Amino acid sequence: MLGKKKEVPAPRGHCSGFVAIIGRPNVGKSTLLNRFLGQKLAIVTHKAGTTRRRLLGVHTRPKAQAVFFDTPGLERPASKLGHFLLEEVKAACAGADLVLFMTDGHAEEGDLQALALIEQSQAPVFLVLNKVDRFKDKRGLLPLLERYSKAGRYEELFPVSALKGENVDKLLDALCQRLPKGPRYFPEGTLTDAPEAMVAAEFIREQVYRQLHQEVPYAAAVKVIEMERDPATGRLRVEAEIYVERESQRGIVVGKGGERIKSLGTAARGEIERRLGEKIFLGLQVRVRPNWRQREAALEELGYGTEER
Template identity: 35%
Template sequence: MTDNILSLEAILASAELAQSADELAAHSDYKAGFAAVIGRPNVGKSTIMNELLGQKLSITSHKPQTTRHRIHGIHTTDTHQIVYVDTPGMHLGGQKSINDYMNRTANSAFADVDVILFVVEAGRWSSEDQAVAKKLQGSPTPVVVLVNKIDNFKNKEDLFPYLQKVAANVEFTTLIPISAYKRNGLDLVEKEVLKYLPNQAKLFPEEYITDRSTRFLASEIIREKLMRSLGEEVPYGATVEIEQLKFNEDQNRWEVNALILVERPGQKQIVIGNKGSLIKEMGIQARKDLTTLLDGRVHLELWVKIKENWSDDARALASLGYDDNYSS
């Protein structure tokens, strides 16, 4: 017996095992996993993810179909790591390749997550919400419904008929009314998500906030300014490609060259604006956010080019980063 204890001590004294024993202890109640944020366009998915992360990662605008790619937002604490998966809004209209890409991307985000956050907009239930609800029927993954934008209801009791309608149409485990704007209910969301995460070690190093590259985030910042500044039609025909992103030691600044691709000459003119006024304004806005992203001075050059029909051409899409198997 004494012999056994001694040999156990000897084994634990070996550096390798002692370390793994430590690790085991540290991870035994650590939780980590994925929470997909899904729903139709414009319900506030990206705003919610940003607020849950406590920082702006995913771009937002009042126009539907702002998010075009899947993007991970990683929230790490001493006790858990939640990887939120922001997704493009699932939509019914739009027959172009880019619409297929966006819907496919959103659909594939359901797979292999620990919990689904289905976002709807307080007071609005459309055929697109219904289509998402239908997809979730019989889901083996738990579904939490987030009824967002409750700040639009002064009298919260007026919400009840809507909540009942949602309850009649969606199979869910929990429904949480929230306002991303006012940060109401977000702590409840995090608590709810944690219920479904398995005990396991971190999935990403703790300093990671996303799985996406700086280049990708830079192009998204510029695209956000297009979504926010342009009228109804044009932003859907526009995409952004970063041609150069490098730090210039001599000038002590980042140099970012980006191409805004549009589909028609008329769109190019709109993006440029009267005597270049619109592109200049968008550049000022984008540079501000890029300065935060890159944590340094930024020199930004924007160019507009026509690439006909890029949004309905599968090969052009893939070459522009609309790729199902993106690597960064």
């Protein structure tokens, strides 16, 4: 399901709808969502494959509400986890009123292959060419945009820089105008419907991706196992487990004398506190789940199963 549609009274002529942000890995989808929302919700790293699930973000203005879905990168799956990620993208597109197909223009053939993976979607599509701040000569954008316009069924094309904010407001205005007439699905002030435990787990996994390298981030998953207030202090206590596939990976995550897990925890705690607006206690443990990316039972346990949709 694409979130819970809880209709809220809205002004006459109000437009609303669901917008799927899709594209190959590492083209800037999560950065664009954060830019739309004006604050950080989606985790962002320089590594491809950071996003692993649909994340709902809500942008509300006086006469429109756009409900965005940040999605995993489009690529052919190489594991059962990969199949889950692809189904997340397809599910977002299936219920979307508008699709933003995002690219950085560096792999035109790869973009065509990515589009083929979700070709059953009937929603209108905007092409979003990201990272235009990297083009020293902006005249190079025109032939690139022309090639993309001939290759897909795009209603409109937008060159943007999600990182710098260039042209993002124009894109946001256009997509809000393109949405159908409809109610407000979420009350004003709502940012997401994601549970706090899931958001906390994602911020922990973000630090795994930022601070560790090679195969370790891709073999890691995070699950919050406890989130409750300490009755004595009133401080929120978050206990989470980081799962890896091999004992050697566990050693890397823990680090010499526990230095790496301490660093991960400190950085993740800061992000979670900013998101929740309060001080927390964060406890981390590292567990080994052999070959979890290929095991359906393990995927279900870690939140990457069909029951989570």
